[in-house]
Every structure is written in structure tokens, then in C-alpha cells.
Amino acid sequence: MNHTEQLTYREAMREAIREAMQQDPSVFLMGEDVGHYGGCYAVSKGLLQEFGESRIVDTPLSESGFVGAGIGAAMGGMRPIVEVMTVNFSLLALDQIVNNAATLRHMSGGQLGVPLVIRMATGSGKQLAAQHSHSLENWYAHVPGIKVLAPATIADARYMLAMALVDPDPVLIFEHVMLYNRKEAVPKADDCPAMDQAVVRQQGSDITLVSYGGSLFKTLAAAEALTEQKISAEVIDLRSLRPLDTQTLFSSVNKTHRLLVVDEGWRTGSLAGEICALVAEHCFWALDAPPQRVCSQEVPIPYPKHLEIAATPQVEHIVTTAKQIVYR
Amino acid sequence: MKTITMPSFGADMEQGKVAEWNIKPGDTVHRGDIIATIETMKGLIDMEVFDDGIVEQLLVQAGSEVPVGEPIATLRLLGEVAVETPQIKTTPVEKSEKPSTPLYANNEADYTTPVSTPPSETTAAISTQPHLETAQQAISLISPAARYQAEQQGFDWRTLPMGTGPNGAIVLADIQRYFQAEKSDLNATTPVKKHTHIEHDENEQKMRQAIAAVVSQSKREIPHYYLNQDISLTHALQWLQHYNETQPPESRLLINALIYCAIAKALQKFPTFNGFFQNNRFQPAEQVHLGNAINLRQGGLMVAAIHNAATLTPVTMMEKLKDQVIRAREGHLTMSEMQDATVTISNLGDRGSDAILGVIFPPQVALIGVGRVREVAWVENHIIKPVTIVSMSLAADHRVTDGHDGARLLSKINKLLQKPEQLT
Numbered sequence A: 001m002n003h004t005e006q007l008t009y010r011e012a013m014r015e016a017i018r019e020a021m022q023q024d025p026s027v028f029l030m031g032e033d034v035g036h037y038g039g040c041y042a043v044s045k046g047l048l049q050e051f052g053e054s055r056i057v058d059t060p061l062s063e064s065g066f067v068g069a070g071i072g073a074a075m076g077g078m079r080p081i082v083e084v085m086t087v088n089f090s091l092l093a094l095d096q097i098v099n100n101a102a103t104l105r106h107m108s109g110g111q112l113g114v115p116l117v118i119r120m121a122t123g124s125g126k127q128l129a130a131q132h133s134h135s136l137e138n139w140y141a142h143v144p145g146i147k148v149l150a151p152a153t154i155a156d157a158r159y160m161l162a163m164a165l166v167d168p169d170p171v172l173i174f175e176h177v178m179l180y181n182r183k184e185a186v187p188k189a190d191d192c193p194a195m196d197q198a199v200v201r202q203q204g205s206d207i208t209l210v211s212y213g214g215s216l217f218k219t220l221a222a223a224e225a226l227t228e229q230k231i232s233a234e235v236i237d238l239r240s241l242r243p244l245d246t247q248t249l250f251s252s253v254n255k256t257h258r259l260l261v262v263d264e265g266w267r268t269g270s271l272a273g274e275i276c277a278l279v280a281e282h283c284f285w286a287l288d289a290p291p292q293r294v295c296s297q298e299v300p301i302p303y304p305k306h307l308e309i310a311a312t313p314q315v316e317h318i319v320t321t322a323k324q325i326v327y328r
Numbered sequence B: 001m002k003t004i005t006m007p008s009f010g011a012d013m014e015q016g017k018v019a020e021w022n023i024k025p026g027d028t029v030h031r032g033d034i035i036a037t038i039e040t041m042k043g044l045i046d047m048e049v050f051d052d053g054i055v056e057q058l059l060v061q062a063g064s065e066v067p068v069g070e071p072i073a074t075l076r077l078l079g080e081v082a083v084e085t086p087q088i089k090t091t092p093v094e095k096s097e098k099p100s101t102p103l104y105a106n107n108e109a110d111y112t113t114p115v116s117t118p119p120s121e122t123t124a125a126i127s128t129q130p131h132l133e134t135a136q137q138a139i140s141l142i143s144p145a146a147r148y149q150a151e152q153q154g155f156d157w158r159t160l161p162m163g164t165g166p167n168g169a170i171v172l173a174d175i176q177r178y179f180q181a182e183k184s185d186l187n188a189t190t191p192v193k194k195h196t197h198i199e200h201d202e203n204e205q206k207m208r209q210a211i212a213a214v215v216s217q218s219k220r221e222i223p224h225y226y227l228n229q230d231i232s233l234t235h236a237l238q239w240l241q242h243y244n245e246t247q248p249p250e251s252r253l254l255i256n257a258l259i260y261c262a263i264a265k266a267l268q269k270f271p272t273f274n275g276f277f278q279n280n281r282f283q284p285a286e287q288v289h290l291g292n293a294i295n296l297r298q299g300g301l302m303v304a305a306i307h308n309a310a311t312l313t314p315v316t317m318m319e320k321l322k323d324q325v326i327r328a329r330e331g332h333l334t335m336s337e338m339q340d341a342t343v344t345i346s347n348l349g350d351r352g353s354d355a356i357l358g359v360i361f362p363p364q365v366a367l368i369g370v371g372r373v374r375e376v377a378w379v380e381n382h383i384i385k386p387v388t389i390v391s392m393s394l395a396a397d398h399r400v401t402d403g404h405d406g407a408r409l410l411s412k413i414n415k416l417l418q419k420p421e422q423l424t
Helices: A009-023 A047-051 A063-075 A087-101 A137-141 A154-166 A213-228 A246-256 A271-282 A305-311 A315-325 B092-097 B144-152 B172-185 B200-221 B234-245 B255-269 B314-330 B335-339 B403-418
Strands: A006-008 A027-031 A056-058 A079-086 A117-122 A147-149 A171-176 A183-185 A199-202 A207-211 A233-237 A240-242 A259-266 A292-296 B002-005 B015-021 B034-040 B043-048 B053-058 B065-067 B071-077 B224-232 B275-278 B281-284 B290-295 B301-306 B343-347 B366-370 B374-380 B383-397
Touching: A006 A009, A006 A154, A009 A027, A009 A047, A009 A079, A009 A154, A027 A063, A047 A056, A063 A079, A063 A087, A079 A087, A079 A154, A087 A117, A117 A154, A137 A147, A137 A171, A137 A240, A137 A259, A137 A271, A147 A154, A154 A171, A154 A183, A171 A213, A199 A213, A199 A246, A207 A213, A207 A246, A207 A315, A213 A233, A213 A259, A213 A315, A233 A246, A246 A271, A259 A271, A259 A315, A271 A292, A292 A315, B034 B200, B043 B200, B043 B335, B144 B172, B224 B374, B224 B403, B234 B255, B234 B383, B234 B403, B255 B290, B255 B314, B255 B343, B255 B366, B255 B383, B255 B403, B290 B314, B301 B314, B301 B335, B383 B403
Parallel strands: A027 A056, A027 A079, A079 A117, A117 A171, A147 A171, A207 A233, A207 A259, A259 A292, B290 B343, B343 B366
Antiparallel strands: A006 A183, A147 A240, A199 A233, B002 B071, B015 B034, B015 B065, B034 B043, B053 B071, B224 B383, B275 B281, B290 B301, B366 B383, B374 B383
16 A cells, blocks of 8 residues: 555545455455445445455344344454444444443353454534434443544554454444544554554643544644643643553653643533543642543534534644633 | 732741841732741742732732731732632523513412523533632641652652642642752852842841840750761762762862761661650651851851751762752742751851851751861770860760760761761
């Protein structure tokens, strides 16, 4: 592949699936409308023609059923990729994911494993209202036994899937809906850090901004606005929500002495809250200001555009909060 | 908005007089500017401002006596907007949608309230500001990072004025600025500020009164006892000569640097002479901040603290001494130098007398007097020979220590001066 080639997030994800299926015959994709329709977000467009119906499987509208089938296939030696249309719908498969996929290795004393990858869309911004727009990835990040990834960059969309497939345990990949059309050059696979590593996307010295997924680019834009106001912000992309790369987090906070977490989840019980707690526990003596969070308003995400914007973290809000933290 | 309060220039200071304002409402001030001259028991001290901002109001007139901690002026900080506690906004939507008569003629009178108003607990402004009942706090606020740094430097942050964080909280930048100011003060780049508006005579008289008040209190309250010991400087001078041979003239050390190092190191071993007697009990200080009594040419004296003196080498001690004397005479000591001394040295120098028995500077508990370095007939091993000595005296508070302790302290200083190489 030509490394200066530009891909959209959607194309990068499709390339990742194609590559995995070419390299390993035990890999297959299943989910609602992944075949003939090409995927709800067109990620799997064209794959049915390339790999056929036995490996690109359209399923009935039954999340519990097809996620359960994926778990069974994984236990039986296959490497399934299951696509769930949105995280809201994944709740119908919560029992399969939390009670089965996450537990079987532990309950079987290590005899069974579930090397399953579940991909799903998450987040707001497309005016899809309160049943298609939520960011519930933190619910999964709460559960031991599964790993939770949130690729934000094109490179991560391109290379994280392969790492997830290699993992012997269930891995959930959250794809923010506002990222699918982003386009970037794709670096070499070797340049992509391990999937459980957080990455410092921008170096800074005054404040650490922690983010992931769809909020990353708002956070980077905020960091740029802060630079113009002579505030040097360090931006960390978590990439993995479980496990959390606390080492990268702590060393940044110990350097900047200030923390702001940007998370599209609701504030109460959020991943942002967990990160603030970790920092308070481990970096207390390095803190020069109370850790803060920019999260979504505690409402079901509204349909009207202006309310959807008002309900979710925006650049301006990140900038204002960051300035408060540095007392400017 | 930031309230500027009467600073404390020492544990014994209860009030100060604003002798002169250098600012007026509307003036823009920058951190480090001298905004007022404060008259205290110790004389006149320049008061610095710790923020950038615009003077909003002077709360007291020049000449007013103000207790420590009372507001004397207010400052509007630059970029003030973010500092105000965020108000819970009434959304314009709510206003426009709220007609004088209900739109809906049913019983749900509340219907006009927008349904998208978030539950009340989520609208509570999450702010970086500590929620405080009153502006006057018994405890100072400090961030964990600032506190850690201050403690690492062995510095009592409680003596700092209000910081630049919310509600005057001391933050890391304040601590760093503080130590930086101390460093850059050594270069003394700022021009000499002269108190032209105050009559020189009056100035002198006030300092005389301040000294009178302190020494009267000392002699009234502190039961002094005195000890004296002659110390041979033979070894110290030999070491000094050897050291200075290789140094350019400006880097050469004086014997005082060795003597002060020995005193500081000895005091660290005898903590009952280093600290404060307050509220009927003695509180030892953690570090030795050596108060150096400096004689001012225009009359009177100043005591400037040499911070963490026990950690200094003769070379760094020499630098401190030279620099401090110059600045004290120019009136450029920093606030911390004015207020931090834990013990005092009184040294009359070359033109002084053979020995000095001093008056303790309350609430300290000891004063070490250093006499003139002089040559005497000295008996050692039954032989009389000329030896250069110094008479070192101790005035100590008998409520805290006894003569026996004092003798051990002087003996320790003597021992240290016999092995000057160990002072480096």
C-alpha cells in the first residue's frame, strides 16, 4: 500500500476488515445490513461481493441472537467480527457481552476463551436523536474480562482491528459516527502503537487535556485555541478505555499539574469521573488545581441541531474550562 | 476581584501603618510593583503586589494603622471575567417562550417551562473555586502542588501573602515566582526607590521608636542569660588563606562566612536555640534562617534572614552576606527576608568592640554576638603565643534553655571553626 495514500476513517476500517479476512480464513463479519446494504455506515460496502455470503453475513434484527452466535463461533475457533449498528442497540446484547463473553474465561478456569471482536458506532452529531446518539462505552469499560478501544485517528481505524483480532479475549471497538468521513494519510503499520497505549497527540506544559474518540478533534482544536492565548495544553488520546494507560496519564499530569477530561458520556458515573479519581489518588501532590470534566449535559441527546450541539462537549466549552483551571 | 490585605512581616507583627501609597485607583499594576510603604516595628518596608491588575479602590488612607490581614485595597485582576463565580444563566429561550398568560388552558401551569431544562443538580456550576463562607479565612488555601514544592524547599507557606488562585489560594506559580524573586533580587537590577515624600528625620525617628519597642518588649518579657567564649581562629584563617590564594579578589572569602556557617550548623544540632517562644511555649523551627543584624548608615538597624543557612557553604554564605548588606542599606530586602529569621547574629565587625552581649529579638530565643576579630596573647600547652581570636557570646532565653545547653552550643561552634574544611 502506498503510505502517502489518503483514506477516510470508513475506508480505513474497511481496509482493516479486508486485510484480516484475506490473511485469516477464520475471520468473518456479521451484523445487521453488513452485506447487501454495505453496512449502516457503509463500512463493509463491497465486501459481500469480494468474500461471499458465507463470510459477510447479514443477520436478523436480533442483537442478542447474533452477538451470542458470535460468542459461540469464537469459542469454537473462529475469529468473528460482529458489527452492532449503534451502542444504543448493543444494550439488547448486554447479557451476551457482559454475562457470557466477559466471564467465560474466568468461569471455565481458563479452559475457554472468547476471541471475539464487536464493532459498534457511538456518539452524537448526526441528528439521530436519543435512541441512536449516546456514548455508553464507559458502561463496557466498567466490566472486567473485555477490552474497550476507541480509535479516533485514521491510523488507529486502520490498524487497531488487527490487534483486537489477535487478542484472545473479547474486544469492543467504538467508532464515533462523526469520524467516518474524516480523511488523512495513513502511516505505516509499524508506527501504530499497541492498542492499550494512550498517545500524546500534542505536547504541552500548562494543562493535560484527556480525550478519546469523537471528542479528540474538538480537544485538539481547543488546544490550538489555547495556544493562541499562550496556554500550552498537552492532549492525550486514550485509545484504550479498558485497560487505561495510567502511566501516560500520570506522567503528563505530574508535568502539567492540571487535568481536564473531555468525554461525550454523561458526567455522572462517567469515564471522565474515573480518570479524575485516578489522578486524585495517584497525583494528588502534583495537582495545582481541581481536576475538571467537560461532559455531555444530563439529558437524552436531543434531535434539533442546536440542542444537540448544546448538549455535547464543544471546543468553546473546553477552552473556557481549561482557562479556569489555569486561573486565566 | 482581589483584596489586598495588610501583610505580615513577622510573627510578632500585629499591625502596620500605610505610610505612603504609590498607587491610586485606576492605576495598572504589575506583579512585583511596589504599591505602598508600610511602617512596622522594624521600620519602613516596601510592599509588593503579587498580581497584574487595575487598582479599583484604596480602602485606607495613608497614615492609617491597620491590623495584619485587614483589607487595604482592591484590585481588578487582568482577565477578570473568568474569576467571577459563574452565574446560572436564565436561557433566553425560556424568557421568550414564557408568555404572560399560559399558552395551554389546562392545569399544567408549569408546561411553559422548557422540558429541556436539565435537572437542577446538573446545572450547579462546577467551578474551580473553593466554596467559602467568608472572605476572611482562618486557614490559608494552597494547592497540593504548591504546598509540596514549598515544603520541599523547607519554606513555611503560611507566611506568604494571598496567592493568585481562586479566593487567594496559593498556587504553584506563586511559589515559583516567590523563589524566582528571591533569586533575581540577588542581582538587584531594580533601581533604588527613595522615600522622597517622607522626611528623613521623621523616618529615622520612627525606626528609633520601632527598635525601642522591640528591645523593651524583649527585656521586659525575656529572662536573658549570657555566655561568652573566646575562639581561636588559627585554623580557620589558615584554611581561608589557602583558599583565597587561588581566587580572584572579588571571589575571596572573609572570615565571617566561616563563622556564620559554623553558627548555622551548630544551631541545627541545638534546635532549642532556633525557633520562637509564643503563647507560653517554645516551637523549634525546622530550618535555620539566620537573622543578620545589619547596621544602616543612616542609623538604626535591620535584621535580614539568610534562609536555610545550615545548608550553605562558606562560598554561598559569602555571596548572601555581601548581597544582603547592600540591599538592606538600599531598602530592598524582600518580605520573606524581613520576616523569616529564626535566630539572630549581631556582629559589630572590625570597628566593633571585643565582645557584644545582645538583646534577643522576640519571639526568637537566642542571639549570638560576634566580637571583633583580634590578636591576643593566648596560652596553649603552657606557652604564650599571639593568636587571632573572636569572642563569641550567646544571649539566650532562660525559659527555654539553661546555661549548660548554651555552653554546649558555643563549644560546638568552636569545634566547627577548628575544622573549617568540614564546613564546605
